[in-house]
Amino acid sequence: MQDWRRNSGFFASLAVPPVAWLLLLFLVPLGGVWLLSFGQNTGLTEITVTGTLANYQRALEPLYLEIMLKSLWIAGATTMICLIAGFPVALAIVFAPPRAKTWLLLLVMLPFWTNLLIRTYALIAVLRTNGFLNAGLGWLWDGLSGLLALLGLGSLAPFQPLHLLYTDFAVVFGLVYVHLPFMVLPLYAALERIDRSLIEASLDLGAGHLRTLAYVVCPLALPGIISGVIVTMVPALGAYLAPDLLGGPSSQLIANVIERQFKRANDWPFGAALSFLLMYATFIALFVRAAVARSRGGGGAAL
């Protein structure tokens, strides 16, 4: 009887469904859109692929370039906040008792099970002028005011609700909320892999917890940090729902512009060109990450 492990036909047949799936439903439509980015509208619904670069030229006009830079800035801020907030969370889960670990990871992933649209709408209730955040702040403000009055120090002016919704702040807030798990999970995976005896060795050699974090934990978690930054940054750069629902007129990002090209503006070639500019940027980021991983000698399995 033939050894089943050497039966390459068996494994090839296993690979057929996913490959067919990716080919038919991902690569073929993607290729179609890519071709469209070199085309132009010739009628109301007709597009001719002429090989023109006009769409890309138009995409690099200051108006769109500015929106792209703004998208980059918003995505970058989101990623940084996710990293700063997510690192302690990942660290806490790694060092939690084994029993609690599963539950904590579950809590991190829990929001994934709720529809993105519902999660984003829920933030409107939190951030709006009469929302939960302002209510909470108002309650604290009134309490402080009452306390001051009690101490005979006069009282504060009545609380003015903060204008939070429909600002860039709201967009970043929503993006951080949605993307935090994307950061926490790769960080968790990288931190979990660090040999505990390396941390103990650092403590044993006279480093306190902070210096151990700086000299041993962070450098060893670097592949996970890079992975986390990319998996957070890439979807944040293409975010559409958060700026649409939470952002003001000036916080429209590149994804919203793309959406308009495909829908209201009915300019598919230009929308395709904008989309592919984002794709190219993503490819470059992944390529840089792979190059970094290779130069560090095999630290590239972290994604």
Add this chain to the structure above:
Amino acid sequence: MTQPIIQPIIQIESVTKRFGPVLAVDDATLAILPGEFFALLGPSGCGKTTLLRMIAGFEAPTEGRILIDGQDMSRVPPNKRPINMVFQSYAVFPHMSVLDNVSYGLKMAGVAAAERRDRAERALEQVKLAGFGTRTPDQLSGGQRQRVALARALVNQPKVLLLDEPLSALDAKLREAMRFELAQLQDDVGITFVMVTHDQDEALAMACRAAVMNRGLLAQTGTPAELYEFPANRFVADFLGSVNLFEGRLAVDEPHRAVVESAQAGCPIYLDHGVTGATGATVWAAVRPEKIELHKRADERPPAIEDVPSGYNVARGTIRTVSYLGSESIYLVTLETGHEVRVTRPNLTRWDQEDFTWDEPVWLAWHHESVIVLQA
């Protein structure tokens, strides 16, 4: 045992450690003297590593306290203790060069860069890794990585160096070479070494003194020779080397003479010393395999006086198995009572004149001085 006049470098006072319902270390009290090479010896799960980790500060005792150089360590974190550790996995930082690894502790102590480099290079020389400073750990063999871990610990001039199973990850030949080297290194630097090991050969070969642990309890503490020749109980006797035990009853117990009557041996076992046990109590007469002699038995006549001098215990048996190990041979001999006895003989000549073989009837003889009576 004499009371130490010098102050112990490590005092373990009634230390108990529980992990939930598991009792890892049970009321251990132990003093380790400065300059000693001390071994914590025991089978896996006996609590020796937990005890070492409590000395290092990675675990806190549930009860009791540990003093290092007279100072209570209860509230001192690992990074503030005057000790360093060589981890079982060596724990060499993979993202740093060898030199950065070795100077890590000095950097944390705030030593200036130039002095750091100097001392790290000297420490590398000490472990015979001069010139390896620029390499990264993945370019080193297991043995070299261990040397880096050693240099990294010793460069800080700790009061105590802890070694967790230092030789377990090395191959057999290197392990034996490192035994001598570690002992030599300890002699050179004069730092107290405390080593955890499950390998009795390692402990016997390297340590000045050793504590044998079993199920969280300190079974016996002493020099290797004391532990081997005068084991306190059956566990210690069996854990260090191998031993033949004859269960029996203490029949006679006088100051210079004792007799154990053992159904397993099939004959009374004579001792040249008293036992100070209750006559009639169940005891075990223990004899090491190398202390038993084999004699040819052509007929049923006991060996002649010239063959077996006086003061010997004699038993009749048949060789069941011979296992040739090169330097020595191990014989498993079945006594007429059915009890099995292990005998080792060095192969002193190339061609053994006597040439004991399978199924051969033999006399076993052991001197009454070689027997020790164990009461537990």
